[in-house]
Amino acid sequence: MKQPIANYERNVFINCPFDEKYEEIFNAILFVVHKCGFILRCAKEYEDSSSIRIQNIVQLIRESKYSIHDLSRVALSETENLPRFNMPLELGICIGAIEFGTKRQRLNQYLIIESQKFRFKQFISDLSGQDIKEHKDSVEEAIKIIRNWLSTKTPDKLPSASKIIYEYKLFQESLPSLCEENNWLPNELTFGEYSSLVTSWLTLE
Secondary structure: OOOOOOOOOOEEEEEOOOOHHHHHHHHHHHHHHHHOOOEEEOHHHOOOOOOOHHHHHHHHHHOOOEEEEEOOOOOOOOOOOOOOOHHHHHHHHHHHHHHHOOOOHHHOEEEEEEOOOOHHHHOOHHHOOOOOEEOOOOHHHHHHHHHHHHOOOOOOOOOOHHHHHHHHHHHHHHHHHHHHHOOOOHHHOOHHHHHHHHHHHHHHO
8 A cells, every 4th residue: 555645645746947147037936835834845855965956856745746847058158059958858747747747646646837938839849738937047036926826725815916925025034034033145045944944924914
């Protein structure tokens, strides 16, 4: 008999860039996911360099009922002049799990977001017909999109997006002092450390 997956119904896997330019949006998404009562899961959980990344991704998708896929980083790199296909690949694994996976996996749900709503037609036209949301590289827009999507996945009444945006700004203002209490630096936080600060701050609010 298979063991139940901890927090499966609340786990939200995020498939997104991990570069510096995206960090602000990533941090905001983590905040709004936890504010809405869910748990953000991502490849940053795996600090061990001996682990195989694609296996980690598959495991995270297996353990998460929901997933968010940001396709906004597919442009050609400035150095190698090659596109980045990690995000479309991980979206494909997710769709495959829904189509061909277990009974539980076939009930999984996902959200696709982009910086420019219709740009995907130029590089992955098979997604035509999907309701892809545009965040315009804006933290506020990203929070609004994620909040509204998650509001359909829970019976709880969630705060309006503008209220969550306001709370996120308050959290960001508090972050330096929260880090100081733990002898941490804001720009050196690991995924686990940042997540713990978010969850503890939200608990106190």
